[in-house]
Amino acid sequence: MATLPQPPMPVVWRSETKPHKFCPGCGHPLVLKALGESIEELGIQDKTVFGCDIGCSLLAWDFFNLDTVQAHHGRVTPVIVGLHRANPRLVGIAYMGDGGGYAIGSQHLVNAATRNEKIMVLLVNNTLYAMTGGQMAPTTLPKQKTETSPYGREPETTGKPTLGPEMIRAIAPDSAYVARGTVSRLPQLKRFIKKGLENVVSGKGFAFIEALSLCPTNWRTNAEETWKFLEQDMHGYFPVGELAPEKGEE
Amino acid sequence: MADKPIVGEKRAFMTGNEAVTWAALAAGAHIMYGYPITPQNEIMHYWTRMAPKYDRGFLQTEDELSAGFTCIGGVLAGKRAFTGTAGPGTILMQEPLSMAEMMRIPMVTVICQRGGPSTATVIYSQQETRLTCFGGNGEGYRLVYSTAGQQDLFDYTIKAFNVAWKYRFPTFILSDGYQSKMREPLTIYDPEERGIKMVETEPLLGGTGIPGVDRDPRHLRNTYNMEDELYQVVMDMDQEYKRIAPEVVEYKAMETEDAELVLVAHGIVSRATEGAVRVLREQGYRVGHFRPITLRPFPGEALKEAVAKARRVLVVESSMGQLAGMVKEELYDLSVPVTGYFRPGEGITAEEVVEQVRGR
Amino acid sequence: MHNKSEVSHINGKDVPVVEAYVGEYAGGKSENAVNRALSLLERGRQVTLVDLDLVEPFYTLRPLKQKLEKTGLEVLTWQTDETIGLGEAGYPLRPDIRWALRRQHDIIIDSGYGVEGAKTLNLLEGASQHPYLQVLAVINISRPVTGTVENIIAYVQSLGRVTGLINNTHLGDETTVAVVQEGAKVVTGAAKKLGLPVVATSAVEDIGVRLGTADCMGNPVRKIKRYMPEAFW
16 A cells, blocks of 8 residues: 655654544644654653643653653652652653643642742643533633533633633742643744743743643534634633743832 | 751650651651551651651642542652641541552551541540451451560561552551550661662652653552452452462461460550460469451461460450451351450459459 | 759748740650659749640640649649540640749649750740749650651750750660660760750659669759659640
8 A cells, every 4th residue: 555655743753653543633643752752852762751631631651762751640740740859850741631730630730830840731722621522721711611521611700711821820830830821823832832841941930831722522623623722712811932031029 | 958857766755646646757758648647647757857857758739539549649749758647537537548558659647546436536536446457448458566565666666667568558547546645665677777678769750751651651540440450459359369369468476375265456455465465374374465467467367376275365455346246257167166256445444354354 | 762962042032933844856855844843842932834835746744734733733734624625726825824934833834746856835925024934854874766866956956055964775665774874974965965964864753763873974853753654635
């Protein structure tokens, strides 16, 4: 069978486990590609340990040529924290979704940030719990329909969508690196990831990156509507960019 | 940096929690992860005082979930890592422990039992026996040592690190608030000088070489798609657990050869029941004593032997039959009746056991 | 039985005995404090015993309160049934303990362990200016943390203001005269380097009798009765 020419993939991309298991149109592979290229360019493949959470992020458990552990829902942060505390030579990456980071594992995220753990948390925000079939998440947009907000999310009773990077910026020390990227601006997302990794490799501090992502399967959107939801609705609520420590009047 | 924490052997006077700390230091434990809860706290207090002197690590986490999961991370990095907790903390700890069970993570956990259910009290109790042995959504593939005082706490804490890393099952020291706080003399020692060689650890993640280039990457998971796939994992684990069980089980049988009544107790309560047997023997009662030291795996064969001539078994415990349930399971095909003296959340003295026996 | 020089006089006037017992967890603070309070009481003095055991209190004065008060001693401590969540919710400071140093008679303070050491005494109003307050570190060399001269020095220096040491070396029921004498040597060695007096060597009655009035280093011997085994709640 003739094979089509393939786009170049990072060395850490484990070909034995491809094609990957994400849905067509999913944002995860884009984020993982940006992460893989960053690891490769920084030459840290031999000392990087990748941890993934429950949710769609667990589908990355055999994605890379990286030592990897798949943890319980919300608990990848403490697993990677513990690993790095025990062997600070390692570069630890905790990869999770918005439910894992902002709901069930929020105490771990908050405390890892305030302790300035030298690990990188990479959180993929697709506004809902995808693997369990599309329930409301802390990041679900107002009026957005999910399986547990069938009439649209009502902020009055369910709160407003969580602004994760803004929260982390507010509680983490200045030496932490915090950014929100989006899969619609992949080169920028990769720059953020790379900077985040550099921040932990140099021992400067914690790194937290939220990647706005796509979930056409649970959004029930076609290609055009998918990008529209990301670039209009999500970008409209979640500002993309680096979050510098505020230096106001002392 | 000081050299070894303990040189040679020394008679010392300390609390149970200190004994655990000194044992962990002597065993070469690299790092402790923990969250404050009574009656476990002095393990952390003493560990944080001593750890910097011997280049050991410590992390105080945000809760017991985190203490357990960071401990798993420490083991994945190849370190002798341990944690300790109690009561409601033991409940939260079941989540990381179930992951450790599934992934055969050799973490060491010290459980300082306290009264329950809920927050309750903080000293006398054996109400976390079942939770420690069978907690989590699994089959209880854990190695559990129930200690009965300072010397046990010291000896078995050292042993726990070795057994965990040799067999790769999560390993427990099941203590209680009374042992944590009581004071008595014990001998502390450097294990190597006693000929105890500490089992080498190895990184499960982040070892040498570039994954995918020099070696295959390590991909560790606890999620399975197919029932038959999981079935095989569990059955393999079960087989391995049963294979090692005879090497691991420990117990202490006393005066059981001709015993008409066999008292069964574990942990600190066995101190009272052993004392009662001595008194009762002097008074002419044919009473024996059986103490399982490992509760998982349970020394079932030895128990059957110990009760072979018994007309009655009396299980004595500071809980409402948690040990008795295990005993009954082991003895179900024997006709000997299993009775119980249960004091949930209360201490038990030798005198009251004597009274129980004589009253019958 | 009691060494007279342990109570001082200034210009012939009796000076109140105000002593705080500090030291390691399970080092013997409470036992020494209770015995000291009772020995002063036996001499017809008015004595208040203060329970300042704040961190993880288990062997505390609480269960002994009623028994001790029958002797005429005033004991400032919670009764177990007066409070809730001991060991869980912590140990709230009783108001009368905070003002204990305002009393004009003898005051014996059982100060619990903790990294803040003698700083715990700051919780008592007037502690820093009190003219008679002695802070005595109770040392048992059978505890590895205070097992050698060097360790004792490091430990006592970490405590803050300490005015004297007490050799309370023992091994529980296994205690022998030799164990106590070895403690006397090590504690006295540390005390010399610290420039502090060894106020006493304390030992249970039968050992104390065999030690005589002074230990092998010439420190006065206090015979103590063990109360604390009853105090485990």
